[in-house]
Amino acid sequence: MRNYIILLLVGFIISMSSCREDFEFEPSTGNLTFSKDTVYCDTVFTNIGSSTYSLKVYNKSNKDIKIPVIKLGKEDSKYRITVDGMVGENNRVFRDVELLAKDSMYIFIEVTADVASSNPTDFLYTDQILFDEGTNQQKVELVTLIQDAYFLFPKRFSDGTTETLTIEGIEKPVYGFVLDENDPANGNEYHWGNDKPYVVYGYAAVASSKTLTIDPGARVHFHAESGIIVGNGATLKAVGTLEDKIIFEGDRLEPNFDNVAGQWETIWLTAGSTNNEIEHVIIKNAIVGLNIDSNDGNFMPIKNTEIYNSSLIGLYAKTAKIQGENIVINNAGIASLYCAIGGSYDFKHCTFNNNWSSSRQVAVALNNYYEDIDGVIQTEPLTQAYFKNCIIYGSNTFELSLDPDSTEDFNYSFTKCLIKFGTTTNSLYSFIYADENNIKLSENPRFLDIQKNKLNIGDDSAARGFGDDIGVPNDILGRIRTTTIGKYDLGAYQHEIFPED
Structure with missing residues (x-):
């Protein structure tokens, strides 16, 4: 043992003496x-x-x-x-x-x-x-x-505090501000043009009886924890064109952030907002792309709109009334489309896909209830949830979730749709297996590139030539829908022949 210790000491001394103590630079x-x-x-x-x-x-x-x-x-x-x-x-x-x-x-x-x-x-x-x-x-x-850009943000007061919003149902004030028609720096903040981008810090609130109008070609960038709130009696008009779409996304412009979900919060159309219109709009990388509470009783049109990479939900509708045409929603942590707490919905030629990397995400979810603060289940009627010529697809076995508290107020129908769905004995889904001339079950739509949010379909797609004429003559790209033996393609896109790589 003693010899072993001596050897260790000698080795240590040699190693220390051989270490270079300084460098000559x-x-x-x-x-x-x-x-x-x-x-x-x-x-x-x-x-x-x-x-x-x-x-x-x-x-x-x-x-x-x-x-x-x-x-x-x-x-x-x-x-x-x-x-x-x-x-x-x-x-x-x-x-x-x-x-x-x-x-x-x-x-x-x-x-x-x-x-x-x-x-x-x-x-x-x-x-x-x-x-x-x-x-x-x-x-x-x-x-x-x-x-350069227009910067919209809460005011800072002389006492060091900043402007906040008080929102019904939310205990803490929200970091945000009410838009100003006569802002000293930005002018009329209720009209967003396309001459340069808008960068929003916090929530930009549209006050009651006011209308936020966003011009075709406008680009709106949100900082983290930011979004738009359209209040009771207020209106959002975001109507772009095929050539000049309106784009909502985060404020990080580097390419590495192109498809990063959850960079900003949401566009929130609160209960009582009225006469809202969304058309030719792209919404990217939010937590919830569109958050729509019960609107004023009229159907809200959402047309030719794309929602991508939402960390929770792409389109979240609660007791709302929506008429959707040529909507494309791809990838969300919970659901691409979530129609909750009842409502009334009519979706035509829409593509709902979800390849989020989890085992619980779905493309479409419907329910008609919620649990109040006392833990009591409250039910609101799902008056209608019509899906016509739609694609409901994704990476999981089951991409459709029907979750009623009471089937008495839970009305839905899927006509000429392609649905990704496995095998179940739940009678809610019996329609999926009842008529193969009405539902295509789990056949591959063969999207062009899911990871790049290109949900175009090719001439070998299972969605080709299966739908009916339901009065939506043009696809999301403005192309006239042509028939295949009297039938129309499903989803938002008319099929095409993709060029070979």
Whole structure:
């Protein structure tokens, strides 16, 4: 045992004596190499910080070197950098940076700039990262596109508090604001044009008797925990065109955020909102795309509308009245379409798909009840839920959920639909198996690309030529629906021949 301890001590002493206690660094000679010559920071809105981008710097020589200075080219640069975890002087200047032989280091880059700082001809804001000085100096270019926008946000008061909204049924005030017809910066906030995007912080509220009109081609971006609230007696008119659709999405413009669900909250049409219209609209990456409470008794039209990547529900209707044509909803954490607490619905030529990565999600869910704050079940009649020439599909075995508290007030019908559904003895679903000339069961619609939200169907789709003429002559792309032996294609899209890859 004693000899073993002695051997350990000797080994430890030898290893310590062989460790290099210091490094001899030589000045850099301008021979660094980089993972890229130009770092392109994706488009950002004016005065909104970017994501973090990286640059890798290599010392491929056999010598340990010291770089006298690494800095941004502009003294007042809007970029910020960190070098191997160091913040330097104001995130802009780093002196005597050491880099071992055959080693590398990371530089991380961020930018917050306004449109006034950019080039007025192309709105690019540029700078450089400079390595060393004099004849040894090397450069990496930095480029960012700055986009101007209208910014809508709650007022900040002199006591340091910010504007909030009080909403019936919600205990805590909601971070938000009421739109202003005479805002000193934005003018009439009840009219959103298409000359530049809108960026919304918090909930933008439409007051009673007011109408928010959104022009064709408008782009609306929401920050996290933000959305639109249309109050009792208020109206939303979001009517785009085939050529100029209205787009609602988050405020992160980087490509990595294109299909990230849950970036903002919802467009909420509260109970009593009236005369709402939604047409040629795209809603992306919300928690709940459209949240519609009981409206004023008239059917609300939703036409030629796409809702994608909702972390909870694509279209959430509660005791509402909706007439939907050419609606496409793809991917949601709970349901693409959820008609809850009764209501009255008429959907024609709609495509509801859900490939969310869970075992419980569905494409379509219907119920006619809710549990109140005292735990008592309250029922509202599902007067009608008509689905005609629709596709209800997804990655699970069962993509349709019928959940009544009482079948007396639970009226539904599915006419000429393709439905993804397995085997059950529940009599609620007996219609699915009753008539193969009325329901196509679990046959593949062969969507073009589900992951890219392209739910177009090809000429080999099971949805081709199965539907009836129900008075919707054009598909979501404006194409005239043609017949196949007197029958029409199901869903929002007329079939087409896809080009080969």
